Amino acid sequence: MDLLGDSQLLPPQRERVTGAIVFKRFTQTIKDNGGSPQSYRNAVVEETKELFDCTVPELYKMTGGKIRARSSLPQAAQEAYMVNESLSANELERMEGTIGGETQEEVDARILGVVREQSKQTRKWLPW
Amino acid sequence: MVRASPYARMKLQELKRRVKQSWNTLNTWKDGVVLQPENFDKDTKRFGDRRYKKTWAKALAYFEAVNAYEGCLDAYMLILHDFNFTADRWDYEYRHEILDAFLMYPDGLEIIKQGLEQLFSADFAPNERDEAHGFFKMVEEREGERRTIGSPDGSTWRLPVTATAA
Numbered sequence: 001m002d003l004l005g006d007s008q009l010l011p012p013q014r015e016r017v018t019g020a021i022v023f024k025r026f027t028q029t030i031k032d033n034g035g036s037p038q039s040y041r042n043a044v045v046e047e048t049k050e051l052f053d054c055t056v057p058e059l060y061k062m063t064g065g066k067i068r069a070r071s072s073l074p075q076a077a078q079e080a081y082m083v084n085e086s087l088s089a090n091e092l093e094r095m096e097g098t099i100g101g102e103t104q105e106e107v108d109a110r111i112l113g114v115v116r117e118q119s120k121q122t123r124k125w126l127p128w
Numbered sequence: 129m130v131r132a133s134p135y136a137r138m139k140l141q142e143l144k145r146r147v148k149q150s151w152n153t154l155n156t157w158k159d160g161v162v163l164q165p166e167n168f169d170k171d172t173k174r175f176g177d178r179r180y181k182k183t184w185a186k187a188l189a190y191f192e193a194v195n196a197y198e199g200c201l202d203a204y205m206l207i208l209h210d211f212n213f214t215a216d217r218w219d220y221e222y223r224h225e226i227l228d229a230f231l232m233y234p235d236g237l238e239i240i241k242q243g244l245e246q247l248f249s250a251d252f253a254p255n256e257r258d259e260a261h262g263f264f265k266m267v268e269e270r271e272g273e274r275r276t277i278g279s280p281d282g283s284t285w286r287l288p289v290t291a292t293a294a
Contacts, residue, residue: 006214020202020251023202027209027275037208037209037210037212037217038210039201040194040199040205040209041195041196041198041200041205041209041210042153042195042199044199044201045198045199047155048201049157049158050158056198056199056200056201057197059197067201067203067242068202068203068242068243069202069203069242069246070201070202081201084178088204105149109160112160116158116159116160122149
């Protein structure tokens with residue numbers, strides 16, 4: 001609303017969606033569910049195991065990624081992360097406020113469980 | 129001492145529990161199943177006499193550093209999360225030891241540099257960078273103690289000029 005009383009909706013801010021933007025939304029949903037500072041990397045480790053059957057350093061080594069930036073991975077790998085993180089974020093958004101857990105460890109374990117289950121599903125649709 | 133802060137020191141029992149948890153994370157393959165749990169004793173004994181707290185502190189720093197390294201898909205995540213130590217974190221007390229252990233990796237320093245370059249690129253807004261204040265504060269503490277972020281060959285490295293404005 002402006003000072004003259006003429007209110008109008010701001011146009012939505014839109015931009016090209018990239019893997020980095022999808023990952024930011026994924027980390028935001030982990031945060032919103034109460035994940036600890038360690039839960040982000042644990043989620044990445046978990047999805048990497050499920051999607052690629054290897055660890056993050058192995059993925060970089062096998063694909064020749066020079067720096068620790070997902071943009072240096074092959075397109076197929078970036079797409080797999082992007083799809084999985086998008087779907088995991090949807091699931092985590094849906095669970096917001098209901099994830100529960102008495103301790104931080106329990107909360108983290110439940111978040112990790114959501115990511116693990118989604119990753120197993122996503123894996124079925126990947127060509128490798 | 130520069131590192132004095134209001135955190136409560138971790139009791140030995142809690143420290144042992146954290147070491148176990150950190151080790152479990154490293155030794156889990158899929159579905160949360162810990163592989164060869166019997167190796168825990170062997171893997172912690174190599175840090176020294178397990179009757180002493182310092183032995184467990186060393187083990188914690190090492191396992192946490194390995195977890196950070198193994199989970200680092202994007203280097204900036206180290207700056208924004210893993211090493212963004214704030215006083216409310218359980219691992220705040222051991223922040224310097226964890227970073228020291230990470231810098232033992234031959235490419236540890238390089239990955240941190242990459243992380244800063246990523247964070248200071250156009251992909252991040254100033255308010256997102258500011259969230260890494262725990263990391264920048266730790267680096268300041270290290271400069272005060274002459275424990276800068278250095279590589280094993282003795283050369284040191286400082287934050288880019290832009291970082292001081294964060």
